[in-house]
Amino acid sequence: MAAVRTNGERTINRLAIVSVLIITMIFLAPIYWIASTAFKPRNLATTIPPTIVFTPEISPFVKLFTKRSQLRAPPSQEEYAAAPWWERLVFDGGEKVVRSGRGEVQLSGYPSRFMNSLIVAITSTVLAVGMGTFTAYGFSRFRVKGEQDLLFFILSTRMLPPVVVAIPMFLMYRAVGLNDTHLGLIILYTAFNLSFSVWLMKGFIDEIPKEYEEAALVDGYTRMQAFFKIVLPEAATGIAATAVFCFITAWNEYAFALIMTNRRAQTAPPFIPSQVGSGLPDWTVIASGTLLFLLPVAIFTFLLRNHLLRGMSFGAIRK
């Protein structure tokens, strides 16, 4: 805005800076609390008053990945000495790692849910962005009868509440055996993200001058070659941004996953809340699981920062 001139304006500007800093701290406080709880010993997670200064521990992450049971009696000296460092952390918390008959460490449900999230989010992103880019090019470069109506139809499928779509999908999946499968979720997320990807990619492709392809056509390229060799490289940034948005949406999705999966193909969002049972939950383990789950999205948000506006407005507003 206008350059700072008077003393009064300077004071106002300083006040604005201080308020922005305070507001940012308030907004980040819940995320900070997740991160700090993920490194707390269990007995410090729920203290009155809340514990702010403590010696960080890695034990919540060990507990997150292993199946544990309560210790009836403290481990013998030899048992404790023979255990690897991470197992000792579990002993210290009054629990022991469950091992199979052959001594293999039993994993908790978390790693497989995390893997499921990765498989489903990555595959559906590749499909949605791939199909979306072709379709966006079609809409951008050729005249399509009823284009506005088709684009509205494409977008409206995304706007429906997940539960509304999930009821018939559940019945259909049950009939063909797609419930609780990766493929079932991948199809749902691809359909969900496809509309978004068409809208966003159309904006990016609209910005590439048609003259580039026309020059290539004159040089003897076919339309297909022009698309792959001229348009796709030009649209690379747009494709990357769209892919990250689709990945985040699929990664975070909860309602479809809750309804369509229960074990084999379950993703992390419905799994993590299911760990807060009726008893006293171990918030340090929940926090460590949450932190690992949020990390990819937090990193992507920083990479995406210049495209956030565009993505969140379906490509309509750009800077």
Place this chain on the structure above:
Amino acid sequence: MATAVLTTLDPKSRAASRGMSDMSIRNLFIIPTIVFLIVFNIFPLLYSLGYSFTDFRASSNAPANFVGLQNYRDLLADPFIWTNFTITAKYVIVSVVGQVVVGFGVALLLNRDIPLKGLLTTLLLLPMMLSMAVVGLFWKLLYDPSFGIINYALGLGTFEWLSNPNMALYAVALTDIWMWSPFVMLLSLAGLSAVPKHLYEAAAIDRAGSLYTFFRITLPLVAPILMIAIIFRTMEAFKTFDLAYILTSQPTTEVISIRLYKMAFQEWQTGMSCALAYIVLIMVLAITNIYVKYLNKVKER
């Protein structure tokens, strides 16, 4: 679609005669997506439209009986469904108003020479990118009456947030405001930065007061983008499921999506839930229509 016209190429030209024709490329690029969306979005909806006229229950093997409009009549006459809609409306109003006040307010603060503005903006945008279900879950700990940091920071003692039926909906809305104010802020910032500087300079020369400048210059010019943010957030708040479902199980927070979920997947009243889904669907499509109109309006500017 079959009679569509080509744009850039003259079909008789040399370029057009090489490789596939533009028309077949267009069809190859567009039709699979349309077919995919019809098969996985429209067909299921037709399927559930059919079930909405029956007394089908997915939990039993009994054949579905055609009951005509009975489900719709029962739903519209059911006072409990109207309670769910009232709760949803209350939730939409509280959370959208909160998001606009906080989001637009922060955008006004940020719209000046502030050191590290880019970094602060990105940090402020973080909450809306995170998973509602997973982060929302953690708010249970933050709201805890005895050891939650919210009561501790505000000095509220053992104030009940989620287990108090009168407070729970506001607690859910507060978490939603935390998550989505950044969205309103992001769009408002775009609107604010598009206001031409010379308008402010002219107002300053005319010695216009800051309130006058705000209401006569800033607000009218930001209004269209702010409107997009409001309609989009209204639509999303109307559909809300994750947060309310995870944070509480109070009857006072049973928004329409939760009612629908329970009816379909806990009570297994499949036919009835398909009818309710259609009532919700029509409402959402109406809002979507307004939203898309606004999007196109802003796009054309």
